[in-house]
Amino acid sequence: xxxxxxxxxxxxxxxxxxxxxxxxxxxxxxxxxxxxxxxxxxxxxxxxxxxxxxxxxxxxxxxxxxxxxxxxxxxxxxxxxxxxxxxxxxxxxxxxxxxxxxxxxxxxxxxxxxxxxxxxxxxxxxxxxxxxxxxxxxxxxxxxxxxxxxxxxxxxxxxxxxxxxxxxxxxxxxxxxxxxxxxxxxxxxxxxxxxxxxxxxxxxxxxxxxxxxxxxxxxxxxxxxxxxxxxxxxxxxxxxxxxxxxxxxxxxxxxxxxxxxxxxxxxxxxxxxxxxxxxxxxxxxxxxxxxxxxxxxxxxxxx
Amino acid sequence: xxxxxxxxxxxxxxxxxxxxxxxxxxxxxxxxxxxxxxxxxxxxxxxxxxxxxxxxxxxxxxxxxxxxxxxxxxxxxxxxxxxxxxxxxxxxxxxxxxxxxxxxxxxxxxxxxxxxxxxxxxxxxxxxxxxxxxxxxxxxxxxxxxxxxxxxxxxxxxxxxxxxxxxxxxxxxxxxxxxxxxxxxxxxxxxxxxxxxxxxxxxxxxxxxxxxxxxxxxxxxxxxxxxxxxxxxxxxxxxxxxxxxxxxxxxxxxxxxxxxxxxxxxxxxxxxxxxxxxxxxxxxxxxxxxxxxxxxxxxxxxx
Numbered sequence: 001x002x003x004x005x006x007x008x009x010x011x012x013x014x015x016x017x018x019x020x021x022x023x024x025x026x027x028x029x030x031x032x033x034x035x036x037x038x039x040x041x042x043x044x045x046x047x048x049x050x051x052x053x054x055x056x057x058x059x060x061x062x063x064x065x066x067x068x069x070x071x072x073x074x075x076x077x078x079x080x081x082x083x084x085x086x087x088x089x090x091x092x093x094x095x096x097x098x099x100x101x102x103x104x105x106x107x108x109x110x111x112x113x114x115x116x117x118x119x120x121x122x123x124x125x126x127x128x129x130x131x132x133x134x135x136x137x138x139x140x141x142x143x144x145x146x147x148x149x150x151x152x153x154x155x156x157x158x159x160x161x162x163x164x165x166x167x168x169x170x171x172x173x174x175x176x177x178x179x180x181x182x183x184x185x186x187x188x189x190x191x192x193x194x195x196x197x198x199x200x201x202x203x204x205x206x207x208x209x210x211x212x213x214x215x216x217x218x219x220x221x222x223x224x225x226x227x228x229x230x231x232x233x234x235x236x237x238x239x240x241x242x243x244x245x246x247x248x249x250x251x252x253x254x255x256x257x258x259x260x261x262x263x264x265x266x267x268x269x270x271x272x273x274x275x276x277x278x279x280x281x282x283x284x285x286x287x288x289x290x291x292x293x294x295x296x297x298x299x300x301x302x303x
Numbered sequence: 304x305x306x307x308x309x310x311x312x313x314x315x316x317x318x319x320x321x322x323x324x325x326x327x328x329x330x331x332x333x334x335x336x337x338x339x340x341x342x343x344x345x346x347x348x349x350x351x352x353x354x355x356x357x358x359x360x361x362x363x364x365x366x367x368x369x370x371x372x373x374x375x376x377x378x379x380x381x382x383x384x385x386x387x388x389x390x391x392x393x394x395x396x397x398x399x400x401x402x403x404x405x406x407x408x409x410x411x412x413x414x415x416x417x418x419x420x421x422x423x424x425x426x427x428x429x430x431x432x433x434x435x436x437x438x439x440x441x442x443x444x445x446x447x448x449x450x451x452x453x454x455x456x457x458x459x460x461x462x463x464x465x466x467x468x469x470x471x472x473x474x475x476x477x478x479x480x481x482x483x484x485x486x487x488x489x490x491x492x493x494x495x496x497x498x499x500x501x502x503x504x505x506x507x508x509x510x511x512x513x514x515x516x517x518x519x520x521x522x523x524x525x526x527x528x529x530x531x532x533x534x535x536x537x538x539x540x541x542x543x544x545x546x547x548x549x550x551x552x553x554x555x556x557x558x559x560x561x562x563x564x565x566x567x568x569x570x571x572x573x574x575x576x577x578x579x580x581x582x583x584x585x586x587x588x589x590x591x592x593x594x595x596x597x598x599x600x601x602x603x604x605x606x
Contacts, residue, residue, distance in 0.1 A: 041352070048344070049344075049579075156463060157460075160459060160460055161460070166460075181502065184498050188495055195488060199484065276352075
C-alpha cells in the first residue's frame with residue numbers, strides 16, 4: 001500500500017468533540033485510514049497550565065505517530081491555542097490545528113459578504129467558544145492577521161448541555177421531539193443559546209459572521225441558526241470543524257501524502273482510542289460522529 | 304495556645320464547593336482556626352480513577368496536616384466516596400467525610416416523619432448528586448446501613464449552572480433579580496431543576512426527604528424548595544454540608560480537641576489555599592462561603 005494512495009491520519013482531542021472534525025474529514029479522505037485519540041482521562045485541558053497541556057498534547061501526538069499517522073489533526077481548540085507550535089517542533093509530520101482554518105474561513109466569508117455590500121464597514125466576526133479558548137485569545141490573533149476583527153464570547157454551559165444530550169434530534173429539516181421531557185431539555189438549551197447570543201450581539205453589533213470555536217458546537221448548529229433568526233440577526237455561520245477538514249485535505253495533497261480521491265475509492269476506515277471509560281466514549285462519541293462508534297480501545301498515557 | 308481551646312481544622316475539596324461546609328462549620332468552632340484547600344488544578348475528581356483520587360486526596364490531606372490541622376474534613380463527595388478509608392489509614396488525625404453525616408441526618412428526618420405518620424411505608428430518601436457520586440453509590444450504601452432506602456439521581460448540569468452563577472440572588476425571603484438577563488438565567492436553572500426533580504420523583508415516588516449530595520447544591524436550596532412546592536411534593540430537605548459541620552463539632556468535643564464554645568469566643572479565623580487560579584477561587588469562593596474570600600495562596604502539589 002503506497003503512502004500516496006492510502007494515508008493514515010491521526011486526529012487528537014481531549015475528549016469527544018474532535019469527532020465533529022473527523023465527521024467532516026472522512027468524506028474527504030476516501031481510501032485513507034483515520035486513527036482518533038480522545039485523551040478523556042486528562043480532560044478538561046481548559047483548566048490546566050500551558051506546560052501541562054503541552055506535555056499531554058505531545059504524548060498524545062506521539063502515540064498517534066506510533067500508530068502510523070502521517071499527518072496530525074489537533075481537533076481541540078485548547079490544545080491548538082496553547083500547544084500547536086510545540087507540537088510542530090516535536091513531530092516530523094505536518095500538524096493542522098482548528099484555529100487558523102476557522103479564522104481563514106471566517107475571513108473568506110466576511111470578504112464575500114463585504115463584496116455584496118456597498119458599505120465600507122470593517123469586517124467583524126463573532127467567535128463563540130469555551131472559557132479556556134476565549135482566555136487564550138488565539139482566534140482574535142488569528143483573525144487579526146487576516147484583517148478581521150474578532151469578538152470572542154465564552155459560552156461555558158454549551159459543552160455540558162451537548163454532552164448531556166439536551167438537544168433536539170434533527171432529522172433532515174424536521175425537529176423530532178421524543179417526549180415532553182426531551183422537549184423541556186431542548187427548550188432549556190434554546191434559552192441558554194438565546195442568552196449567550198443576544199449578549200454577544202449586543203457586545204459586537206457589527207458582526208457579519210458567527211464562528212463556532214468549539215468542536216462541540218456543530219451539534220447545536222440548527223438551534224443556533226433558529227436562535228439567530230429569532231433575534232433578527234441571521235449571521236453567516238462558520239464551522240471550524242468543516243474548515244479544518246478542508247485544510248487537512250489540502251495539506252495531504254500539497255505534501256503528496258494523498259492523491260485527489262477517485263470516485264470509486266472505498267470509504268475511509270477508522271480506529272478509536274480513549275484514555276478513560278470506553279463505554280462513555282462509545283455512547284457520547286456516536287452523537288458527535290453521526291454514526292456508531294464501536295471497538296474503542298483503552299490506552300494508558302500516564303498521569 | 305492549648306489545643307483543646309483553639310483547634311486547627313483542615314477542610315479539603317477538589318474545588319470551591321466545600322466552602323459550603325466551611326460556611327456551616329465556622330459558627331460551630333468559634334475561637335478555632337480553619338485551613339481550607341481547594342485542589343482546583345486537578346479537578347474534576349469525578350472523571351479520574353480511584354487510584355488517582357486516593358493519591359490526590361492523600362497529598363492534599365498531608366498538606367493540611369503540615370499546616371497544623373488536628374482534624375480533617377473531606378468536604379468533597381467524590382473524595383469521600385472513593386478515598387475516605389485510605390485517608391483514615393494514612394493520617395494520624397480524625398477524618399470526617401460528607402456522606403455518613405448526610406445519610407444519618409436523612410435517616411433521622413425520615414424517622415421523625417414516620418413517627419408522625421400512621422402508614423408503615425418503608426423509609427425512602429432521594430439523593431441528588433453529581434454523576435461521579437451517583438456512580439460510586441456511596442449514599443445508597445450509607446443509607447442502607449441505617450435502614451433507609453436511597454434513590455440516587457445524577458444532576459450533571461447543576462454544578463456548571465452554580466459555578467456560572469445562573470442563580471437568583473436571595474436576600475432573606477425575597478428574590479432579587481438585577482436585570483432581564485439575570486432573570487432569564489435564573490429561569491433556566493429553575494427549568495433544569497424541574498426536569499431533574501420531576502424525573503427523580505417519578506422514579507422514587509415514596510421519597511419523604513431530599514438529600515443534597517453535592518457541596519454545590521446548598522446554593523440552589525431556595526430554588527429547590529420552590530420547585531418541590533410547584534411539583535406538589537414539599538419534601539424535607541437534608542443538607543449534607545450542615546450535617547457534616549455538626550458531625551465535625553461533635554468529633555472535636557469527643558476527642559477533646561475543642562471544649563464547648565463559650566458565647567464570648569472570637570470568630571473562627573480562616574486561611575485559604577488553592578492549586579490553581581487564585582483569582583477564580585476568590586471570585587467564585589465568595590458565593591459559596593457567603594462572605595468575601597481573600598488572600599488565597601497558590602500552592603503546588605504536583606501533577
